Amino acid sequence: LKCYCSAITACGKGSKWKQALRLVDAMHRDGPPPNEYCYNAAISACGKSGQWVRSKELLSTMRERGVPPDLISFNSAIDACGKGGRWDEGLKIFVDMVKASEEPWDPSMDHPKPPTPDATTYGAIITACSRGKQWQMALRFLEDMERKGVERTEGVFQATLAGCARVGKWRECIVTLDQMRKSGLQPRAAAYNSVITACGRGGEWQRAIAILQQMSSRGATPDVITLNAAMTACTQSRRWKQAKAILDFMRDPTSVPT
């Protein structure tokens, strides 16, 4: 059984979703019947190949075969939708998951307690929303985590920031970055990079540079991506001189720009 699971995982890494499904079929035919590990590996394998429909089908298949989807099944399926560019399908799974977990349940029932969303679930749905430019929804999910008492990780903040950055929502980015710090996390370059990008897209090149200066004083080290984002912000606002200064700094870090 473990060998099958490993093989299915390997198919996923090579984007061989058809192979992964063949393995699951072989198990249905000749045994051993797949357990949740195998189904989950297959859901993830299809997701990595952009086959979100297959991932959803597997979710139904496992239910029909008496293997109730667990937390990882849902998380993988939502991620699959996100990778396939279908935040709306991911949202459906999320909603179904929450509904199922709110059904009355007691230990005498034959199925295990349906899982509630965890930080990974939120990470998957927020990433899906961000990729689909659904920044408002990403922000709502971030709030929802707070309400439900799910720990907000660096990853979920970064995913939310990335979503807002994509559409130039710099105010929202700044607020979110602030929340991140308030919740005890130290934003690193990846987080600031999104904020700078958002400023650039919003035509706020001066703010972009202000944040670039701010991040160092807050203990985040700018990387190539940071400088590229800041340079692009200047370029988009036609501040060629400032862009050039950043470029020069990248080539020679001793030439400190003003």
Add this chain to the structure above:
RNA sequence: AUUACUCUAGA
């Protein structure tokens, strides 16, 4: 043995 986790620009 199975799941999210980023990020700039371009292609």
